[in-house]
Amino acid sequence: MNRSNNNSIIAPENLVYEKSKLLKDNVMHYCPGCSHGTVHRMIAEVIEEMGMEDKAMGVSPVGCAVFIYKYINIDFAEAAHGRAPALATAMKRLRPDKLVFTYQGDGDLAAIGTAETIHACNRGENITIIFINNGIYGMTGGQMAPTTLEGMKTSTCPYGRNVALNGYPLKITNLLAELEGTCYVTRQSVHTAAAVKKTKRAIRKAFENSMEGKGTSIVEIVSTCNSGWKMSPVQANQWMVENMIPFYPLGDLKDK
Amino acid sequence: MKGIHLMKGNEAIAHAAIRCGCDGYFGYPITPQSEILETLMEEKPWESTGMVCLQAESEVAAINMVFGGASCGKKVMTSSSSPGVSLKQEGVSYLCGADLPCLIVNIMRGGPGLGTIQPSQSDYFQSTKGGGHGDYHLIVLAPNSVQEMADFVGLGFDLSFKYRIPALILSDGVIGQMMEKLRLPAFKPRATEEEIARDCPWALSGRTGMRPQNIISSLELDPAIMEKRNLERHERYRKVEATEVRYDTFMCDDAEFLIVAFGCAARICQKSVELLREQGIKAGLLRPITLWPFPKKAIEGYCRQVRSILTVELNSGQMVEDVRLAVDGKVPVGHYGRMGGIVPTPEEIVEALKKNS
Incomplete structure (x- = not known):
């Protein structure tokens, strides 16, 4: 390889990585350090690698990721808050040959959409649910989520989550793993290169399950919201490792 | 049969x-x-x-x-x-x-x-x-x-x-x-994928044939674009109002008293009109079939002919507001309604019309 030639490093034979063709060039509105962008990239890469560009239909949530369709170039429906699994249920049943997935945050999935989530999983809908758990409402400015840790400060629990007042952080993924309709329930993160790789493998497995008609797959991704947490990106990753992951341990909860 | x-x-x-x-x-x-x-x-x-x-x-x-x-x-x-x-x-x-x-x-x-x-x-x-x-x-x-x-x-x-x-x-x-x-209506097959792609180019199907991305959304943060989307929708509403109004009339040609009622109330009022006619009272019934778009012009048209209008509804008086808007004060508009699951008899509507006229 001629190192003096700058062009040669982007010659096809020298490329080790490139941006997924399904990622659009729109500037992401996510804060620097946010996990959403990384997870979007994983989804785009998996769909492209599976050759499902012309079969994938996503459902976007209400929350920061509502605009996911501005970044991933596949068909999308935008659901009301919490209702994504209901949309996905009908989309998959009416177009069973398609890859249907939802992308939901903790407020969307584990608070306002609890019923839709549990029942879609219990029916074993052949869909994938990508669940971003950062323990906070990002879009509305950092309010308490069902997954907010005990003692964690948010704008609606400014003195820290008090379980006597607010109840306990909800491990909804554990609950979903108990349901007969789910086939694959896993908890991952994207804070290190190794974690990103594992998450990508999990998304691929979930999508394959959906196409094979095995039931509902859930990929929870323990994530950072450094703006909501009022930390730098580096501090947020550190805080997640020290606080979020011990409460929401990573790994497969179910794989059948 | x-x-x-x-x-x-x-x-x-x-x-x-x-x-x-x-x-x-x-x-x-x-x-x-x-x-x-x-x-x-x-x-x-x-x-x-x-x-x-x-x-x-x-x-x-x-x-x-x-x-x-x-x-x-x-x-x-x-x-x-x-x-x-x-x-x-x-x-x-x-x-x-x-x-x-x-x-x-x-x-x-x-x-x-x-x-x-x-x-x-x-x-x-x-x-x-x-x-x-x-x-x-x-x-x-x-x-x-x-x-x-x-x-x-x-x-x-x-x-x-x-x-x-x-x-x-x-x-x-x-x-x-x-x-x-x-x-029952004749059997009609479900639309094929080709027909859906032709008639609903906006529909989600995966990007079949790698067509451009389709997005189903109600969200738009740019107020100028959002207003435009609303205006375009209201343009369609105006088209519907202009072309899709449906209503039915019963003995309205020479009516001096008009009853406006829809659904089951209209079925009962049809009998009331017959009873009123037997008593020599020239009543007629206009039944809106489309409640939106509302048959405003048809109702307004009867103002030149009838002495009063009575709406009959199984509620406390809701459609009567649309009838009054259509009539715009040209003739008196009354309302007779029953609530709580009570279904009125044709006879009580006859009495209500007599009181209203």
């Missing part, structure tokens, strides 16, 4: 849905309309036409399943009764915001709250003025017979897809529960 069936209004809706090429029904049990879901489950159309039928976990989920199906360009529907329709209003607003076609059926019962399982027409405001948030309208069809229950399923889908506005069949416990003879 060949081709004549005897069934309930609710059952007629279910059979008509299967026959008109409906792709999916998503519902939740509630009296007095559960026969729609029950009939579909008994008929098993997924084995014949491929129609998907699903009992959802809630009314909220059902209307959002409709949103998902409609996003795919499929002919999908839900049905409920008043309290359940209140739960659906969030989804209805989103369907309107995303300009999705679908069919919703409300077999009204008395309210507010749990109210009663007996018939009522007290959801007129909710249906015609918008029950959810935002500036929107539904195309509202008000059947007054089991035959029309069946006929309006296909009509509702056709209008809804033509204008990308959800259609609502607004009926009540009387029409839903009563049995009458009817002719």
